[in-house]
Amino acid sequence: MTAATPARPTGLRAFLAHGAYVLRDNPVTLIAFALFLFIVFCAVFGPLLAPYDPLESNAARALQPPSADHWFGTDSLGRDVFSRVLVATRLDLAISVAAVALSFCAGSAIGAAAGYWGGWVDAVTGRVVDTIMAFPLFVLAMGIVAALGNTVENIVYATAIINLPFYARVARAEVAIRREAGFAQAARLAGNSDLRVLALHIFPNALPPMMVQLSLNMGWAILNAAGLSFIGLGVRPPTPEWGIMVAEGANFIVSGEWWLAIFPGLALMLAVFTFNLLGDGLRDLVDPRRRT
Amino acid sequence: MTALLDVSDLRVEFATRHGVVSAVQDVSFTLEKGETLGVVGESGSGKSVTSYAVMRILDRGGRIAEGRVSYAGVDLRAASEREMGAIRGREIGMIFQNPRAALNPIRKVGRQIGDVLIRHARATRQTAHDRAVEALRAVEIRNPEARAHAYPFELSGGMCQRVVIALALACDPRLLIADEPTTGLDVTTQKAVMDLIAGLTRARGMSAILITHDLGLAAAYCDRIAVMKDGQVVETAPSAQVFARPAHAYTAKLMRATARPGARLRDLLETPKPEAPRPAPGAxxxxxxxxxxxxxxxxxxxxxxxxxxxxxxxxxxxxxxxxxxxxxxxxxxxxxxxxxxxxxxxxxxxxxxxxxxxxxxxxxxxxxxxxxxxxxxxxxxxxxxxxxxxxxxxxxxxxxxxxxxxxxxxxxxxxxxxxxxxxxxxxxxxxxxxxxxxxxxxxxxxxxxxxxxxxxxxxxxxxxxxxxxxxxxxxxxxxxxxxxxxxxxxxxxxxxxxxxxxxxxxxxxxxxxxxxxxxxxxxxxxxxxxAPVPPALAAETPLMETARCAP
Missing domain, CATH: 3.40.50.300 (P-loop containing nucleotide triphosphate hydrolases)
Structure with a gap:
């Protein structure tokens, strides 16, 4: 690289060009981003696109197998399964995004503080995080929802709490190795207070590995929310939600009505799969070193 | 007699995001038995890549595109991975730049040396420990019995490099490749480590390739020097000759830029400039x-x-x-x-x-x-x-x-x-x-x-x-x-x-x-x-004399 190299595009254009490269470089990332956009599209426009009202029952058409009218069949009350699966995307995605955002913010703040200041901050937060990790996480989430009350908000809080240790640990490790790095020292010399050094200089550099954690956790959070609904906590019928639909549909599998549980289950699987694939791509996107 | 190592027209390519880049091209050199060759160049000149190509340990995406590498008559390019496994360590030993990174951090150093000996059938499980202690003694580590039980983090940088040398020499290779063996070490430690390498290679009649950016170091320890720039060898000559009459402009530039006794700040630059005035000290x-x-x-x-x-x-x-x-x-x-x-x-x-x-x-x-x-x-x-x-x-x-x-x-x-x-x-x-x-x-x-x-x-x-x-x-x-x-x-x-x-x-x-x-x-x-210092620039003296003689 010499001084003679012409200037390259900067700012947003450079970011988009880099994004295009990341997608081209790895077809898996391309598929993951396409699926992610598809899921987001369903969440936003699902209720508009749904061919039937997801709550409207029609006893005359109960338990019909998939057909041209009802792509995913109908359930025991005659509701259209396709419409319900489509409409449920928004709720499931909202729960998991809110939960992951909450635990990302709280967990990374706690972990970054522990990694930067060490000492008693580290000792106290470290033990709290260990305590959370000591419980079987799903049982802990069940306990929290049962104790706080059976609402969607409480599912969000419970999912956020059980995900928090992962962010706290990753952030702590990533910040601790950069605490005495040259650029952190240089930032102090430039007149940045400790908080600024941490927030503006060290933490952004810890983002790439946190992004991988974020997308893995998204999948996990969807599964968790659906799991809680499956066992009857949180979202209540007749609200369309993948977990409840699988739970209700499970009773009918024995009698041959497989479509009730399979389609919401596939939707759940697709969402989890997408978020798990997204991790590497997100990391490549936020790491400036991958840009050349 | 044929040379121990013969590299001719070597070209190494790397597949990168911006297409295929050739890191090394048209590199040819030979190494006789018992000879020490210095490969000198600045970062990015391809000196490490050349040695990795010889050992066939190029990074992912790298490959030897052209040329011939023969070691004692064996074509290393055509050798199978199994044959290379036998050659690495037993025939060609290598010392890496960062000794701490080259050692397994969770294995005692004695064991690591033992592993190599067992791998090349130089020792059995029973004798490995004793042979490892011997290897440590050979690199002049004090109290080798105790040191064999140390983990790398318990040893100083200089000591770690000695362990790496012991590893490289454990199986009595005939060729030693040292890639910047003293970068990051103090000058006194550097001298001790280099004297050790020079002494051991001489005593065992080994050939060696010393890769370094330090002309002084190369001058002090090498018989011949190859100067590399941008993936090419620009000059190969006996050490004394390189310093007395650098044939290539780049060699002269490198020598000029090296800090040495008698040279002033501006002497290091290619184009002479008047010395910057030093401010008069105040309060x-x-x-x-x-x-x-x-x-x-x-x-x-x-x-x-x-x-x-x-x-x-x-x-x-x-x-x-x-x-x-x-x-x-x-x-x-x-x-x-x-x-x-x-x-x-x-x-x-x-x-x-x-x-x-x-x-x-x-x-x-x-x-x-x-x-x-x-x-x-x-x-x-x-x-x-x-x-x-x-x-x-x-x-x-x-x-x-x-x-x-x-x-x-x-x-x-x-x-x-x-x-x-x-x-x-x-x-x-x-x-x-x-x-x-x-x-x-x-x-x-x-x-x-x-x-x-x-x-x-x-x-x-x-x-x-x-x-x-x-x-x-x-x-x-x-x-x-x-x-x-x-x-x-x-x-x-x-x-x-x-x-x-x-x-x-x-x-x-x-x-x-x-x-x-x-x-x-x-x-x-x-x-x-x-501190190793390259011999003073021969070209500099006559130049200054002419300047002085001029009216």
Whole structure:
């Protein structure tokens, strides 16, 4: 690289060009981003696109197998399964995004503080995080929802709490190795207070590995929310939600009505799969070193 | 007799994001039995890639595209992976640049040597330990029985390198490839390690390839030298001849840029320039009185040092790793709180302000620092522009437009092309990153600049340019420098006075020329002796004579 190299595009254009490269470089990332956009599209426009009202029952058409009218069949009350699966995307995605955002913010703040200041901050937060990790996480989430009350908000809080240790640990490790790095020292010399050094200089550099954690956790959070609904906590019928639909549909599998549980289950699987694939791509996107 | 190693027309290619890049092309050299070949070049010249190609351990994406590599008549390019496995270690040993990274951190060093011996059927499980102890004894490690049970982190850098040498030589290879074996080691340790390698290869009749960026080192230990530039060998000749009559302009440039006794700062540059005037020292700027630091674990890193730096004066602080020079500079820099002693800047004691509060202190801008490793000292997510603007934002009251103008003025001052300001650190070369670091340090117009080995990570030709830039800036701005370094020859170029530090104490202090010419303390003398120096430029003497004879 010499001084003679012409200037390259900067700012947003450079970011988009880099994004295009990341997608081209790895077809898996391309598929993951396409699926992610598809899921987001369903969440936003699902209720508009749904061919039937997801709550409207029609006893005359109960338990019909998939057909041209009802792509995913109908359930025991005659509701259209396709419409319900489509409409449920928004709720499931909202729960998991809110939960992951909450635990990302709280967990990374706690972990970054522990990694930067060490000492008693580290000792106290470290033990709290260990305590959370000591419980079987799903049982802990069940306990929290049962104790706080059976609402969607409480599912969000419970999912956020059980995900928090992962962010706290990753952030702590990533910040601790950069605490005495040259650029952190240089930032102090430039007149940045400790908080600024941490927030503006060290933490952004810890983002790439946190992004991988974020997308893995998204999948996990969807599964968790659906799991809680499956066992009857949180979202209540007749609200369309993948977990409840699988739970209700499970009773009918024995009698041959497989479509009730399979389609919401596939939707759940697709969402989890997408978020798990997204991790590497997100990391490549936020790491400036991958840009050349 | 055929040569032990014969490389001809070697071309190595790497598949990268921007297509296929050839890192090495048309490289040919031979190595006779018992001969030591030095491969010299700056970073990116392809010297390491060449040796990796010989060992067939190229990184992912790299491949030998053309050429022939034959070792004792065996074509290494055609050899199967199984055959290469037998050759590596048993026939060709390799010493890596960073000894700590080359050792498995969770396995005792004796075991690691034993593993290699067992792998090449030189020992059985029962005899491996004893043979490993023997190997450690061969590299002159004291108390090898006990050391065999040590983990790498329990050993010093020099000791780790000895273990790596023991590993490389355990199976009595006929060829040893040493890739920058002493980078990161102190000069006295470097001398001990190089003498050991030279002694062992001679005693065992081995051939060796020494890859280094240090011409002095190559001159002292090699029979022949191959100079590499941009993936090509530009010159191969016996050592003495290379130094007496460098055939290629690049070799001459490299030799010129190397700091050596008798050379002045401007002599290092390709194009001569008038020497920058040194500002006349004024009143005392920084007074340090019996400064001491004892860490929480009881280690007394600095045991009461006192010194004065006057306005416009440059003081060199020289010592080996662990001598307390970095701790001292961190305390003066107010990144670390001293245990006792005073730090007076312009008569005010800045040591009383805790390091945690000093970033918000009004005197923060008066004392700044250029870091050792420019790469590490720049935030990977900040563009050069933002890095330079950061101290301006925090420490000055400049508005947005004035700040932007100041950043560009600073970039021009340090010779950084303006179009590079929007690049990230990883898109800049080493010299460019050093310039960004200097511009950032200058942003608040400091009175005292601490230079912490600012050129240690740079190639010699870039080091020469950066040192000259620092001298120009001093003449222009009248700053004082505290230059922290392990290299006396480099310190002498820039400093008026020199302090030599050892074990947390200052053992010698004085005028730079005096300390270099007539060192009073035996430690200073051993430091000077250990630094390998290339033979003086032959071309320089006649040139100066002609200049003098001219009317």
């Amino acid at each position: 005392a700027l920084l007074v340090v009185e019996s400064l001491a630091k004892t860490f929480a674990d009881g280690v007394r890193a600095v045991k009461g040092v006192s010194f004065t730096i006057r306005e416009g004066e440059s003081l060199g602080l020289v010592g080996e790793s662990g001598c307390g020079k970095s701790t001292t500079s961190s305390m003066v820099m107010r990144l670390l709180d001293p245990s006792s002693g005073r730090i007076l800047l312009g008569g005010e004691d800045i040591g009383t302000v805790p390091a945690a509060h000093f970033p918000r202190d009004r005197r923060r801008g008066a004392i700044q620092m250029v870091f050792q490793d420019a790469t590490d000292s720049l935030n990977p997510r900040f563009t050069a522009r933002r890095a330079i603007a950061d101290p301006l934002m925090r420490l000055t009251a400049l508005g947005g437009r004035e700040r932007a103008a100041k950043v560009e003025a600073l970039a021009e001052q340090v010779g950084l092309p303006l179009h590079l300001l929007d690049r990230f650190p990883h898109q800049l070369s080493g010299g460019q990153k050093a310039r960004v670091g200097i511009a950032r340090a200058l942003a608040t117009s400091p009175k005292l600049l601490i230079l912490d080995e600012p050129t240690a990570a740079l190639d010699v030709s870039i080091q020469a340019v950066v040192l000259n830039l620092l001298a120009d800036l001093r003449a222009e701005l009248g700053m004082s420098y505290l230059f922290v370094s392990h290299d006396l020859h480099v310190v002498r170029l820039l400093c008026d006075r020199v302090m030599v530090m050892r074990g947390g104490e200052i053992v010698e202090e004085g005028d730079a020329e005096t300390v270099m010419e007539r060192p009073a303390h035996p430690y200073t003398r051993s430091l000077l002796d250990a």
